[in-house]
Amino acid sequence: MSKAARQRSARERLAEERKKQALKQQRMRRLMITLSGLVVVALAVVITVYFVNKKDSSAYTGALAPTTRQADGAILASKPGAKAPKLELFEDFQCPICHEFENASSATIKRLAAEGKVNVLYYPFWLFKQQAEPIRGNSQRAANAALCAPADKWIQYHDVIYKHQPAEGSNGFSNKDLIGWAKDLGFDTPQFEQCVNGGQKQSQLDSMTNYAEQTRQVTGTPTVFLNGKSLDLNGTLLNAKNLEKAILAAQPVDISPSPSSSGSPTPPSGGSKSPSATPKK
Amino acid sequence: MTAVKGGPRKGGPPSLRPAREWREWVTLVVRIALAAILGTAGYAKFSEAEGLQKVAVSSYRILPQSVVGPVALGLPVLEMALAALILIGFATRTMAICVGVLFIVFIAGIISVWARGLTIDCGCFGGGGQVAKGQTHYLREIFRDLGFLVLAAWLMVFPRGKLALDRWLGL
Numbered sequence: 001m002s003k004a005a006r007q008r009s010a011r012e013r014l015a016e017e018r019k020k021q022a023l024k025q026q027r028m029r030r031l032m033i034t035l036s037g038l039v040v041v042a043l044a045v046v047i048t049v050y051f052v053n054k055k056d057s058s059a060y061t062g063a064l065a066p067t068t069r070q071a072d073g074a075i076l077a078s079k080p081g082a083k084a085p086k087l088e089l090f091e092d093f094q095c096p097i098c099h100e101f102e103n104a105s106s107a108t109i110k111r112l113a114a115e116g117k118v119n120v121l122y123y124p125f126w127l128f129k130q131q132a133e134p135i136r137g138n139s140q141r142a143a144n145a146a147l148c149a150p151a152d153k154w155i156q157y158h159d160v161i162y163k164h165q166p167a168e169g170s171n172g173f174s175n176k177d178l179i180g181w182a183k184d185l186g187f188d189t190p191q192f193e194q195c196v197n198g199g200q201k202q203s204q205l206d207s208m209t210n211y212a213e214q215t216r217q218v219t220g221t222p223t224v225f226l227n228g229k230s231l232d233l234n235g236t237l238l239n240a241k242n243l244e245k246a247i248l249a250a251q252p253v254d255i256s257p258s259p260s261s262s263g264s265p266t267p268p269s270g271g272s273k274s275p276s277a278t279p280k281k
Numbered sequence: 282m283t284a285v286k287g288g289p290r291k292g293g294p295p296s297l298r299p300a301r302e303w304r305e306w307v308t309l310v311v312r313i314a315l316a317a318i319l320g321t322a323g324y325a326k327f328s329e330a331e332g333l334q335k336v337a338v339s340s341y342r343i344l345p346q347s348v349v350g351p352v353a354l355g356l357p358v359l360e361m362a363l364a365a366l367i368l369i370g371f372a373t374r375t376m377a378i379c380v381g382v383l384f385i386v387f388i389a390g391i392i393s394v395w396a397r398g399l400t401i402d403c404g405c406f407g408g409g410g411q412v413a414k415g416q417t418h419y420l421r422e423i424f425r426d427l428g429f430l431v432l433a434a435w436l437m438v439f440p441r442g443k444l445a446l447d448r449w450l451g452l
Contacts, residue, residue, distance in 0.1 A: 030452055037372030041379070044362040045355045052331070052354050096339065097410065100332025168411070169342055169399075238330030 060107035065114045069151040072211065073204045075122040077155060078255065082116035085250035088225040089120065090212050092127035093142035093161050093173070094135055095221040101237050102162045108240040110155070118247045119255045122158065125209040127221050138166055138173040141196075143205050145178040148195035153187045160185065227253050308373075308435070308442030315380065315432045316368035323360030325407035337409025340401040341390055359383070367436070370445025377436035384430040388423055395419040 065077040078084075087109065091098045112118040124146045128139035142161050149157045160181045166172025175196050182188040182196075195201060212218040216225070224231045227250050236242045326334055334353040338344065344352060363383070366376045391403055395417075402412050403422045440447070 026451075029450070033372045033447065033450060033452060034375040037366055037375055038379075040366065041359065041362040041376075045359045048358040049351045049355045053350060096336045097332065100330075100336055104330065104332050167342070167346060168340065234330050234333060238332045 060110045062111060063114050064110055064155050065116075065120070067151045067154050069154075070121070073123075073147055073201075073208050075151060075154045075158075076119065076255065077110075077113045077122070078119040079114065079116035082119060083252040084116060084118045085227050085247055086225075086253050086255050087118050087120045087247065088123060090123045090125060090216065090218045090221060090223040090225075092139050092221045093124060093146065093165065094128055094139035094168075096165070096168060097233070098222045099162050099165050101222045101224075101233075102159070104238045105240045105243050106159070108244050112244065112247055121255070122154070123208060123212060124158075125212040125218075126205055127209070127212075127218075129209065134166070134169060134171045138171070140199075140205070141175060141178060142173040144199050144201045145173075145175070145182075145196045147201035147204055147208075148192055149182065150187050150192075153185050156185050157182065157187075226250050304439050305441055305443045308439050309370075309444055311432050311435050312367050312370060312373070312442055312445075315377075315429070315436065316364040318364075318429055318432075319360045319367070319380065320364035322406050323357045323364060326404070327357035327361065329407050333407075333409070337402075337404035337407075340399070340404070340410045341394055342397070342399065343390060343393065370442060370447050373436055373442065373445060373447055374440035377433045377440065381430060381433040381437060384426050384433060388426045388430070391419055391422050391426070 065079050065082075067075050067077045070076055074088075089109075091101075109118070109120060113120045124143045126140055126143050128135050130136075131139070146154070146158060146161060161173070161178075164172065164177065164181070178196050179188060179193050182192055212223075216223075222233070222237060224237055226246055231237055231243070231246065236246055326337075331354070334357070335349055338353040338356075339346070339349045360383075363376055363380055366372060367380065387403070387405070394401055394403075400412055400414050400417050402409050402417075403419075404410065405422060405426070442448075
């Protein structure tokens with residue numbers, strides 16, 4: 001081999017080596033970019049989940065406003081003599097968004113009711129009577145039991161029922177469980193058990209359902225009226241701060257005539273946006 | 282999808298350039314489109330009340346209750362983060378693969394819900410949860426996601442594009 005040939009092959013080898021090196025670097029760089037991209041995405045997700053999950057709305061532990069049962073079956077939570085706006089809650093115990101509404105806002109509602117800043121009327125009804133079976137029956141049994149429960153323990157019982165809401169599509173709210181929770185709260189009586197097992201409040205449940213759907217035009221739950229005006233779900237009902245603002249800005253009204261007989265009630269169209277359209281001061 | 286329609290490829294280096302140039306512009310457009318879709322979907326969910334997000338996820342009846350919360354909170358952020366990185370063109374191919382997998386998961390979820398006879402809204406752009414019997418749009422939702430999957434697939438095959446951070450970093 002001539003000297004020139006040897007030199008050339010050495011040069012070639014060197015060039016090849018350099019090329020290999022460059023390729024390796026390129027691969028390394030690609031790997032680093034890929035990894036850092038994945039890390040950025042993962043971090044963003046994990047941090048958000050961690051922080052948002054942490055702020056759990058604490059349960060309300062203060063005193064409750066006294067509760068009484070109205071002639072139509074609704075439960076009124078009202079501080080005696082309170083002149084306050086009227087909040088009407090139309091709920092189905094099997095409705096998942098009602099459960100979320102409870103989680104988000106029930107503490108605020110209870111506190112404001114206890115302070116005499118709002119009078120609350122609870123209207124459990126049977127929204128899911130057209131649904132397929134486990135949902136239909138779960139909803140029916142829970143509403144019946146709630147109507148059987150005494151007024152003075154009603155809020156506690158209502159909370160326990162929501163706490164045990166079965167996942168959509170699975171069985172739950174068995175009469176045995178509904179009676180067991182009453183036992184835990186200390187109001188289990190033979191009459192109550194008969195009322196639950198016999199579905200004795202069915203006719204009242206039907207008339208409340210009729211009232212909700214026909215008279216008040218409630219087509220979904222939760223539907224909540226503040227002084228007769230349906231509140232927006234996303235912005236107000238599921239946002240306790242906004243709900244409190246809306247309640248505090250509303251005018252006191254008389255609670256006794258429970259159906260808003262004046263004119264047509266505002267239909268609960270999901271479109272109604274901000275709750276700021278409260279009556280003039 | 283990989284067929285190059287525009288650039289006449291006569292063979293030989295001079296005509297190769299325009300074809301490649303053209304593809305890089307397409308990649309940029311696809312990146313912007315995909316980022317807009319993902320970003321909108323993520324933000325629509327993100328700006329909703331937490332309760333609604335959870336209801337949307339649990340209505341699929343696939344995940345156990347304990348996982349629903351983290352998924353409901355994490356998914357919108359995941360979508361927005363992927364959208365941001367795809368928009369700036371960072372680790373484009375990897376991100377496109379992630380997006381593709383995500384869409385496949387979504388499509389599988391919708392098919393599963395459909396097959397089980399549930400009646401829900403997919404909640405793809407916020408909303409979600411139970412709907413009345415005649416109110417489902419599963420086929421439309423699946424085809425829409427398939428369309429998005431095609432965009433992601435383009436980026437997997439042709440990640441090199443204009444105005445990409447990848448280029449600036451020497452990828």
